[in-house]
Amino acid sequence: MPENPTRPVSGDSGTGAVVRRGRPVGDREAKRAELLKAAASVIAQEGYAQTSLRKVAQRAGCTTGAVTYYFANKEELVTAVAESRFDSFDAMLATGRTRPDIRAILERWLFRTADDPEFWPVMSQLLAHARYEPAFAAVIERRYARHRDVLASLLATGQAQGSVRDDIPADLLADQLGAIGDGWTMMFPIEPGRFTASRVQALLDAAVTLIAPPSGAHRTSGS
Amino acid sequence: MPENPTRPVSGDSGTGAVVRRGRPVGDREAKRAELLKAAASVIAQEGYAQTSLRKVAQRAGCTTGAVTYYFANKEELVTAVAESRFDSFDAMLATGRTRPDIRAILERWLFRTADDPEFWPVMSQLLAHARYEPAFAAVIERRYARHRDVLASLLATGQAQGSVRDDIPADLLADQLGAIGDGWTMMFPIEPGRFTASRVQALLDAAVTLIAPPSGAHRTSGS
Amino acid sequence: MPENPTRPVSGDSGTGAVVRRGRPVGDREAKRAELLKAAASVIAQEGYAQTSLRKVAQRAGCTTGAVTYYFANKEELVTAVAESRFDSFDAMLATGRTRPDIRAILERWLFRTADDPEFWPVMSQLLAHARYEPAFAAVIERRYARHRDVLASLLATGQAQGSVRDDIPADLLADQLGAIGDGWTMMFPIEPGRFTASRVQALLDAAVTLIAPPSGAHRTSGS
Amino acid sequence: MPENPTRPVSGDSGTGAVVRRGRPVGDREAKRAELLKAAASVIAQEGYAQTSLRKVAQRAGCTTGAVTYYFANKEELVTAVAESRFDSFDAMLATGRTRPDIRAILERWLFRTADDPEFWPVMSQLLAHARYEPAFAAVIERRYARHRDVLASLLATGQAQGSVRDDIPADLLADQLGAIGDGWTMMFPIEPGRFTASRVQALLDAAVTLIAPPSGAHRTSGS
DNA sequence: GATGAATGAGGATTCATTCAT
DNA sequence: TATGAATGAATCCTCATTCAT
Numbered sequence: 001m002p003e004n005p006t007r008p009v010s011g012d013s014g015t016g017a018v019v020r021r022g023r024p025v026g027d028r029e030a031k032r033a034e035l036l037k038a039a040a041s042v043i044a045q046e047g048y049a050q051t052s053l054r055k056v057a058q059r060a061g062c063t064t065g066a067v068t069y070y071f072a073n074k075e076e077l078v079t080a081v082a083e084s085r086f087d088s089f090d091a092m093l094a095t096g097r098t099r100p101d102i103r104a105i106l107e108r109w110l111f112r113t114a115d116d117p118e119f120w121p122v123m124s125q126l127l128a129h130a131r132y133e134p135a136f137a138a139v140i141e142r143r144y145a146r147h148r149d150v151l152a153s154l155l156a157t158g159q160a161q162g163s164v165r166d167d168i169p170a171d172l173l174a175d176q177l178g179a180i181g182d183g184w185t186m187m188f189p190i191e192p193g194r195f196t197a198s199r200v201q202a203l204l205d206a207a208v209t210l211i212a213p214p215s216g217a218h219r220t221s222g223s
Numbered sequence: 224m225p226e227n228p229t230r231p232v233s234g235d236s237g238t239g240a241v242v243r244r245g246r247p248v249g250d251r252e253a254k255r256a257e258l259l260k261a262a263a264s265v266i267a268q269e270g271y272a273q274t275s276l277r278k279v280a281q282r283a284g285c286t287t288g289a290v291t292y293y294f295a296n297k298e299e300l301v302t303a304v305a306e307s308r309f310d311s312f313d314a315m316l317a318t319g320r321t322r323p324d325i326r327a328i329l330e331r332w333l334f335r336t337a338d339d340p341e342f343w344p345v346m347s348q349l350l351a352h353a354r355y356e357p358a359f360a361a362v363i364e365r366r367y368a369r370h371r372d373v374l375a376s377l378l379a380t381g382q383a384q385g386s387v388r389d390d391i392p393a394d395l396l397a398d399q400l401g402a403i404g405d406g407w408t409m410m411f412p413i414e415p416g417r418f419t420a421s422r423v424q425a426l427l428d429a430a431v432t433l434i435a436p437p438s439g440a441h442r443t444s445g446s
Numbered sequence: 447m448p449e450n451p452t453r454p455v456s457g458d459s460g461t462g463a464v465v466r467r468g469r470p471v472g473d474r475e476a477k478r479a480e481l482l483k484a485a486a487s488v489i490a491q492e493g494y495a496q497t498s499l500r501k502v503a504q505r506a507g508c509t510t511g512a513v514t515y516y517f518a519n520k521e522e523l524v525t526a527v528a529e530s531r532f533d534s535f536d537a538m539l540a541t542g543r544t545r546p547d548i549r550a551i552l553e554r555w556l557f558r559t560a561d562d563p564e565f566w567p568v569m570s571q572l573l574a575h576a577r578y579e580p581a582f583a584a585v586i587e588r589r590y591a592r593h594r595d596v597l598a599s600l601l602a603t604g605q606a607q608g609s610v611r612d613d614i615p616a617d618l619l620a621d622q623l624g625a626i627g628d629g630w631t632m633m634f635p636i637e638p639g640r641f642t643a644s645r646v647q648a649l650l651d652a653a654v655t656l657i658a659p660p661s662g663a664h665r666t667s668g669s
Numbered sequence: 670m671p672e673n674p675t676r677p678v679s680g681d682s683g684t685g686a687v688v689r690r691g692r693p694v695g696d697r698e699a700k701r702a703e704l705l706k707a708a709a710s711v712i713a714q715e716g717y718a719q720t721s722l723r724k725v726a727q728r729a730g731c732t733t734g735a736v737t738y739y740f741a742n743k744e745e746l747v748t749a750v751a752e753s754r755f756d757s758f759d760a761m762l763a764t765g766r767t768r769p770d771i772r773a774i775l776e777r778w779l780f781r782t783a784d785d786p787e788f789w790p791v792m793s794q795l796l797a798h799a800r801y802e803p804a805f806a807a808v809i810e811r812r813y814a815r816h817r818d819v820l821a822s823l824l825a826t827g828q829a830q831g832s833v834r835d836d837i838p839a840d841l842l843a844d845q846l847g848a849i850g851d852g853w854t855m856m857f858p859i860e861p862g863r864f865t866a867s868r869v870q871a872l873l874d875a876a877v878t879l880i881a882p883p884s885g886a887h888r889t890s891g892s
Numbered sequence: 893g894a895t896g897a898a899t900g901a902g903g904a905t906t907c908a909t910t911c912a913t
Numbered sequence: 914t915a916t917g918a919a920t921g922a923a924t925c926c927t928c929a930t931t932c933a934t
Binding site for chain 2: 168
């Protein structure tokens with residue numbers, strides 16, 4: 001009988017690369033990552049309510065027994081999916097952290113879809129379900145708080161440099177931008193047609209203008 | 224074990240109406256509204272994924288058969304719930320339309336919870352599920368488009384009057400505010416503790432400041 | 447009220463095999479055959495319209511879940527029943543093929559009940575339902591065509607040997623005999639009392655006389 | 670409360686014409702005939718297993734209450750459908766009874782579809798279900814016995830006139846022809862494509878040849 | 893370590909029937 | 914006379930979970 005598989009994964013497991021350190025065979029983490037990928041895929045394509053362990057197993061090309069072997073139960077699987085998504089989001093934010101270009105960061109923040117088209121659908125499903133799965137809500141709360149802190153300190157830096165308006169505290173600005181990101185996360189899967197490239201650019205310009213210092217305001221164009 | 228089906232049920236169903244076999248007064252719409260209320264309540268408290276017709280029936284104090292009598296299937300029920308929620312939101316917006324105070328409108332818009340504490344949870348569940356129920360996504364799209372138009376024209380009026388910044392087109396501003404509202408709709412059920420009255424006021428102030436004309440910017444306080 | 451699902455079931459399921467949770471010996475085909483037998487039995491005794499997966503499960507001494515585990519859905523189960531019936535009919539025809547006695551063959555063909563008293567009722571139910579289950583009609587068509595071919599070639603041989611009238615093409619004779627078999631298949635379950643042994647013998651004699659060469663006609667006696 | 674509606678209809682009600690004698694309004698029999706037609710139509714198109722009172726009511730353009738008002742229960746409705754089908758079959762046979770042309774009679778007997786394309790499907794469904802509905806089997810038995818008698822006496826007449834072979838008793842011949850008719854009744858709905866006009870003619874010729882006196886045998890052609 | 897057979901509760905939906913109006 | 918609201922059991926099917934192998 002395996003050791004209790006309830007131990008959460010804390011490594012970066014969201015980039016799709018299979019992590020292989022030490023023993024290269026029978027890698028438990030690799031198998032878990034594989035299942036997480038399959039689970040995220042099912043959630044994105046079928047919706048949380050229609051996600052079943054059976055479908056995840058089929059997508060991963062294994063048996064139902066394997067899923068419950070690697071994850072104690074459904075809740076644990078879903079929670080792990082959430083963790084891995086946040087990992088991948090964190091990795092995305094970390095990229096190019098060298099030059100803190102506020103526009104580039106916002107772009108990644110608000111339209112976090114570049115490399116992973118399933119990111120938005122998955123996150124919207126997880127967010128919606130968080131309220132009803134306490135262990136799961138905890139993950140969201142913890143990770144979101146961290147994100148808000150990162151974003152707030154980024155904005156504070158911007159305010160100190162004069163590139164961000166300082167008539168609103170950085171933490172409130174971070175909350176507003178976070179809410180905008182969440183709002184788009186929800187709407188994008190429903191109305192993808194409304195989010196053309198040019199519309200996204202215009203929305204981004206508008207967001208930058210909103211948080212720019214008053215003197216730096218510049219006219220943006222609608223779609 | 225089922226009860227003898229020939230014995231008429233005479234218990235109180237909760238609304239004070241006595242439930243009987245046979246043909247009661249045919250107030251079809253009232254009964255539908257009652258069921259919609261029950262459905263919304265279940266969705267809010269249990270989440271969409273855990274909502275079943277059986278639970279809705281129990282909450283409404285009737286049998287499952289009664290639910291499927293009034294609504295052809297689950298999809299129809301849920302879609303009707305969505306419509307009714309939008310109706311109540313529209314009614315809320317219409318109230319006090321006489322003086323278009325931008326702050327009051329935003330308050331109602333972004334924190335649409337005053338009279339209906341279940342509004343946010345229900346909407347967040349419906350939004351999340353819209354993608355996977357086409358008939359349902361159609362309702363969302365149609366209603367949201369209307370809302371955005373209303374908000375955009377409101378903001379355009381504000382721009383003409385000088386109370387709203389005009390360096391961003393009204394439709395883009397409306398989109399941003401809509402996204403903020405959706406974002407909070409999602410987060411509020413997950414982290415209600417974060418949305419204290421004072422924090423909500425601060426967020427509202429910040430939002431007003433964001434869309435105010437540059438010259439009218441005024442310092443807001445964080446939480 | 448359901449029993450505690452953690453307690454393993456240990457009762458005898460009727461066939462002598464002890465039913466247990468977990469992974470038993472994986473004799474998939476044997477279990478399927480067992481379920482098919484149960485299904486045929488239910489169809490024969492209750493009629494297709496009153497056949498449910500639950501009844502099949504009860505007859506087989508297992509749970510409904512087990513049935514849907516071995517057969518994706520009802521249609522697949524019923525189709526498999528049809529195939530297995532045809533298999534058994536084919537096997538019956540093949541028996542004693544050594545001496546092609548036309549009367550013995552007809553007897554087996556028209557009164558295919560010798561070893562399996564449920565054969566007629568099952569076939570009549572399946573036949574009647576075939577029209578409304580395409581996947582199922584396909585099985586019937588394919589198998590019936592083969593049977594007609596076998597019968598026609600048999601009759602052609604008889605014609606060549608002079609034991610079968612040759613003023614009617616063999617394929618038409620085969621169709622007529624096939625129709626007679628189907629007709630009796632339908633009527634036997636409804637009026638079993640009419641099919642006494644002597645009446646069956648008389649019908650068989652009459653059928654043989656019908657297809658005998660004119661010169662070989664001999665007087666048969668009624669019931 | 671209406672009088673007990675269990676009294677069976679015994680008039681000719683199968684030609685589709687609405688019977689109106691005496692009081693022309695509120696004609697109970699007319700309404701029943703209308704419902705019977707709807708029921709037969711549903712049985713033919715959906716199959717017995719998929720026939721529900723609701724569907725019958727929809728097809729007839731009335732409420733479910735109306736159906737249970739005119740027929741005590743489903744069994745009574747179905748039994749009445751059977752009676753009406755036999756009525757229409759009897760009427761068909763009675764037509765042109767003046768000159769007892771054996772071939773014309775057989776044609777009507779075996780291919781009773783000329784004026785009512787739903788006749789075969791309905792009869793095949795009713796036949797298949799008869800075994801499991803005693804009240805219903807009784808109707809079948811009684812009516813079939815009458816038909817066999819009619820056919821047997823017809824054949825006996827033919828034998829006396831020398832137009833039918835007399836080496837097989839008339840009652841056995843009638844049974845065989847009846848079985849052929851039933852067999853085709855079953856197969857026609859499943860494989861309509863096999864029953865082309867020319868094939869039907871060939872089958873008919875073959876049947877006539879089968880029962881013709883040995884000396885009168887003539888070569889028929891296959892399809 | 894990993895499988896997959898089996899479970900049984902619960903899912904949505906359909907149904908024949910009842911009966912107050 | 915005729916309606917249609919309401920019932921509750923039964924339908925097929927899916928599910929997370931268990932566990933002998």
